[in-house]
Amino acid sequence: MSVPRFWRRLKNLYNLIGTHCKKCGGFYYPPRNMCPRCRRNGVIVPFKYKGTGEVVTFTIVHSAAKDYAMLTPYILAIIKLDEGPRLTSQVICSHEDIHIGMKVKSAFRKLGEESDRGMIYYGTKFIPLEN
Amino acid sequence: MSVGIVSYGVYIPRYRIKVEEIAKVWGANANSIIDGLMVYEKSVPDMDEDTITIAVEAARYAINRAGINPQKIGALYTGSESHPYAVKPSSTVVAEAVGATPDLTLADFEFACKAGTAAIQTCMGMVDSDMIELGMAIGSDVSQGAPGDALEYTAAAGGVAYIIGKKNQVAKIESTYSFTTDTPDFWRREGMPYPEHGGRFTGEPGYFKHVTSAAQGLMKRMGTKPSDYDYAVFHQPNGKFPTRVAKMLGFTNEQIKPGLVVPRLGNTYSGSCMMGLAATLDIAKPEDRIFMTSFGSGAGSDAFSFEVTDKIEKIRNGAPSVEKMLANPVYINYATYARHKGKIKL
Structure with a gap:
């Protein structure tokens, strides 16, 4: 991820800020500039998600790209937020505990870094709700 | 002086390593170390946790505990001796992540283990002089101890945030x-x-x-x-x-x-x-x-x-207590600890 690209998405990554269409009631994450249902008639506004949801499905990554090698084996899941949108994120918990339907909440973590000399990227991952 | 603590929040990573586990690696007498230091175990950050992520979690708990409007925070200072960047503030990330930007002043503090209390004093002065309504002072660290050094038995990870103000003081x-x-x-x-x-x-x-x-x-x-x-x-x-x-x-x-x-x-x-x-x-x-x-x-x-x-009494249960943060730790061995602390390089 380049620095400008990260900077443009920073608020979305830090605080789960997506969008909401006031016309049809749709919720979107990552944010959309246009409502995919209402098209030009939609009224899109920023929306901050509560950060709670549940695991729709997951996998355990044992063989990762170089930047994530230190984290293996890690859990990568599709999370359905309580407001509706689905997103892909790491879930930080024991591999024995992870399961479909698990209630989760957002946590502020390092998402990655560009070597020892580069930027550190921060943002949202998920942890079990009962933590 | 008419300033006080309006709210506070703490964050402690879930992982712990026992003194015995560290002593075993270095062939040291664990009981002697425990008796000498009166420390049985220490917290360890996860591999994706650092001073900034810990500061953000503590700051969010401080804001949630008393239902603070983050836009009223006029100053934010993060004290640490393990800021992830040598040049680039930790506090900008924290302020953005708690929704306090852009109308505030901030900086990172460093004074070994007392940078956080120096931040409290700075916020006190600014609040008392009406420069700001609320100030946030954070102490956060993922402290370092060289392998085998006496510090390795105690250098832990955790963070605390205090919101300083005049109204609705809890202390x-x-x-x-x-x-x-x-x-x-x-x-x-x-x-x-x-x-x-x-x-x-x-x-x-x-x-x-x-x-x-x-x-x-x-x-x-x-x-x-x-x-x-x-x-x-x-x-x-x-x-x-x-x-x-x-x-x-x-x-x-x-x-x-x-x-x-x-x-x-x-x-x-x-x-x-x-x-x-x-x-x-x-x-x-x-x-x-x-x-x-x-x-x-x-x-x-x-x-x-x-x-x-x-x-x-009104805000006490608005965020996790220190005791709750200390409960249910996940104990790790020295090899896992070394991975978490970045002592192993790939």
Whole structure:
């Protein structure tokens, strides 16, 4: 991820800020500039998600790209937020505990870094709700 | 002075390593170390946690505990000796992540283990002079101890955030006093991964001289004595130092007991003393008085006198207590600890 690209998405990554269409009631994450249902008639506004949801499905990554090698084996899941949108994120918990339907909440973590000399990227991952 | 603590939040990573596990690797006598340090285990950050992520979690809990509007925070200071960047503030990330930007001033503080209490004092001045309505002071660290060094048994991870203001105080800050000299008892040079220290030199001319001088200086200024306080908190590099300094000053073991978190947590450096204060606020009753003195190598101490108000009851359960954060730890072995702390490079 380049620095400008990260900077443009920073608020979305830090605080789960997506969008909401006031016309049809749709919720979107990552944010959309246009409502995919209402098209030009939609009224899109920023929306901050509560950060709670549940695991729709997951996998355990044992063989990762170089930047994530230190984290293996890690859990990568599709999370359905309580407001509706689905997103892909790491879930930080024991591999024995992870399961479909698990209630989760957002946590502020390092998402990655560009070597020892580069930027550190921060943002949202998920942890079990009962933590 | 009409300023006080409006809210507070703490964060402690879930992972712990026991002193026995570290001692086993270096062929040391664990019982002797435990007896000497009065520390049984320490917190360890996850591989994707650092000073900034810990500061953000503590700051969010502080905001949520009292339902604070983050846009009213006019200053935010993060004290740490393990800022992830040498140049680029940790505080900008924290402020953005808690929704306090852009109408505020911020900076990172560094003064070994007392950068967080220096941040409290800065916020006090700005609030008292009406420059700002609310100030946030954070102490957060993922402290470093070189493999095999005595510090490795105690250097832990954790963070604490205090919101300072005039309205809705849960603890009034009655007064503060600092004692500072140039005493090179502990340092880390630019670019070096681990700190160096003067061994026993960190004790008498460092910790004990500064903590006793600041504490006695504040009590002399206020005309108070140890028996006027219900609780006391002193910087906790280990369990032995705060216990001994409390006795030297005339405080009892009962007064320091609620805030003595180091045996199960380790030394969270910039968060150490502030964590003890948070643990004490977790159980304090209205009108209780709390005495606190931090210590930062290099060296200096900040002493504070607090009086708890009846508003503490309203916000107490708005965020996790220190005890809840200490509960249900996940114990790891030295190899996993080495991965978490970045001691293994790929």
